[in-house]
Amino acid sequence: MDNVDVIVIGAGHNGLVAANYIADAGRRVLVVEANPEIGGFTASQRAIPAAPDHLTHPYSFDPFFWDSFPPATELGLDRYGLRRVRVDPGLVYLDPDDASLAFWEDPRATAREIERYSKADAAAYLEFARLLRALSDVALSYFVANPVRFDVRPLARTARHALRHRRHLRDIAALATGTAAEAIADRFTHPVVRNALHAAAGSTIPNSADGSGAGFLWLANQHRHSHQHPVGGIQSLPNALAKRLTSHGGSIEVNAPVAEILVRDGRAVGVQLRDGREIAANEAVVASCDPKTALGKLLPESALPSKLRSRVDNIAVRNGGYGQMKVDLAFSGRLSLDRYAKRRGDGLDLRKPMHVLATEEGIERAFARSAAGLLPHSDDFSMWNVIPTGVDPSQAPDGQDNFYCYLAVAPYEVEGGWDTPDSEGLTMRQRAGDAVVAKLGRFYDGVETLEIGRRVLTNEDFEALVGASGGNITHVDMTLSRGGPRRPARGLAGYRSPVPGLYLGGSGSHPSGGITGAPGYMVARELLRDGRKDRKS
Structure with missing residues (x-):
């Protein structure tokens, strides 16, 4: 049996942050990742068949909150290949009638x-x-x-x-x-x-x-x-974390899905991979995967009392029926926002910031239709868009654009499913993609004439691709009842699980989801604190 001090399940950014801090403390750390590549929800891919040279960011793009938490400064990732470009204003609202409003740092x-x-x-x-x-x-x-x-x-x-x-x-x-x-x-x-x-x-x-x-x-x-837009896409963040980890003695295995967290005498002692291999953890196992998976699927059923197992089963991941949707697009040329630039008249390069597209009434209608399992009307889509090549041209062939479109609300599920053809032979996924492109064409010049290909992802796809329960990008619903001492559930907060030696350190732990590194930082701190206490006793 292989043997290390600490095993981290999941090579998303939180798992890699935790592993770095633990390795810095002199522990032998192994990160095991189910997928062929690291990154989890912070992965980038070349995933549009018609545009294999265009980089896509299927789940997230901008680490908005990264610089507000300790890992951003303490880990020194610029020394391990992380390069970023400051964009100010970072966000511009685009109104349907050609008005715009920029949100500057000041x-x-x-x-x-x-x-x-x-x-x-x-x-x-x-x-x-x-x-x-x-x-x-x-x-x-x-x-x-x-x-x-x-x-x-x-x-x-x-x-x-x-x-x-x-x-x-x-x-x-x-x-x-x-x-x-x-x-x-x-x-x-x-x-x-x-x-x-x-x-x-x-x-x-x-x-x-x-x-x-x-x-x-x-x-x-x-x-x-x-x-701070990362050069090379969001994948550059986990890549830098991984490079730092391995340079400090840690290791990472991909294509290594965990079948079970091993528990002996009431304590987590390692993992068994799906290929049957067992890896022992002398000190602890850290689950940076979502808590519903860690505690409900990977942990033996007998490891938790029935009351806590019931709470695990009821961890909220469906967001009240409000899902999200992601559309990545590849273009053969460069998009422009000429009419917005003309009205502004200040020379601001609108290709660089993130754009938000929505209206007060449209957002409410979009939520209402999504909760009913219906696709929002095109005009009502609430969009967060980026032209990554506006800052980093290396993400597409010379003179071409990639495009990131995140729909803040979409149906969690739709009537008949996303991929069932209707009477006209079109699936709801295709109709959603067409509706998104139609709306984008009213804001960006060149959308409909320059498109090479697209990829439309839903919560169903997020779950299949990343493994998070319900495809929830924050692992657990972001509601008042799932915050602080109740995240992910009562009796399961605070990073230490009810099983000694098993810690929770993903987005389903306090403080929340988003690209912060905070759950990884916090779980490492708690694990190392417990280790110091154990050595004293």
């Missing part, structure tokens, strides 16, 4: 944009930005605290931030637990500004739902530091 620059539409809204935005800063200061400190034990240093930081922002505490609580729609309606009046903020709220639940206001953490983060 909120004062954003307010000057808003002033073109409403001076009152511009003043309100500066005050809102101050609230967002207070929210993010408090939240980011809490996000690196263990939510189920007294974690002195991060809790002290959180308390200091709360004290510094005490004038805003009531508003912070109202924003974090309330609705994005109410937060916008209370402050802004111009339709372009309201549409832009509804689009940028970033929630996977309706903006009228309680807790959706917390989605403004994304916008708060935008004003902490602008986007």
Whole structure:
């Protein structure tokens, strides 16, 4: 039997972050990954058959939150090949009527944009930005605290931030637990500004739902530091993490799916791979895969009491029926946004930022139809789009573009399934792709004439390709009832599983999903802390 100190299940970015910290502490670490390539939800692929030289990013593109968490500075990934290009403004809202609104790192620059539409809204935005800063200061400190034990240093930081922002505490609580729609309606009046903020709220639940206001953490983060687009696509992040890990003595095995987490005398002691090979872990097993898979599929049924097993079975991964959709496109030439650029008149290169396309009313309609298993109407799609070649031309052949289109809401399931032909011989997947391209053609010049090929992915595909339960890109639903000491479920939070020696360190753990590295950082910290305690006892 092979033997290491710590086994990490899953070579997504959180698993690789955890492995790096554990290896830095002198442990022999092995990361086992089921897929042929590392990356998980931070993988890039050349996956459009008609355009094999165009890079795609099937699940994520921009590590928005990466620079807000310790791994970004502590791991020094620039020394291991990670190169990034700063883009400011990082986000631009595109209105259907050719107006646009750029969100700059400096909120004062954003307010000057808003002033073109409403001076009152511009003043309100500066005050809102101050609230967002207070929210993010408090939240980011809490996000690196263990939510189920007294974690002195991060809790002290959180308390200091709360004290510094005490004038805003009531508003912070109202924003974090309330609705994005109410937060916008209370402050802004111009339709372009309201549409832009509804689009940028970033929630996977309706903006009228309680807790959706917390989605403004994304916008708060935008004003902490602008986007840093990774050269070579998002795959460059796990690649740099892997290079760093192996240079520090760790190892990675791909094509190594885990069949079972081995438990002896009530303790996790290793894993058995599907090919029958057993690998022993002298100290611990870290599951960076989703918790429903780790605890419900890989752990022997007898390892958890029935009450906890029931909670595992009921971990929410279907997001209330609201799914997401991803459309990657390849183009034979370069897209342009000439009419938006002409109206702006400031020379801003609109090919570089991320774009959001949505309207206040359309977002609500899209959620309603998606919950009913119906494809939203094309005009109502809520889109987050990037032209990666606008910053990094190496991702496609010379003079050509790749295109990333993330639909923030789509049906989790559709009537009849995604791939059943209708009376006209078209599947719902094909109709969805056509509807997406039709909408994009109303914003970008060249979409319909330059398209070479496309790839349309749904939650069903995310589950098949990455393995996450329900194809949930955050592993567990992002709701108030699944946060902090209840993430992923009551009795299962805090990184230590109920089985000694087994730790949870993926996006289903506190603080949440997204490309942060925070769950990996936190699980490594808890594991190493326990190791120090064991050696003293």
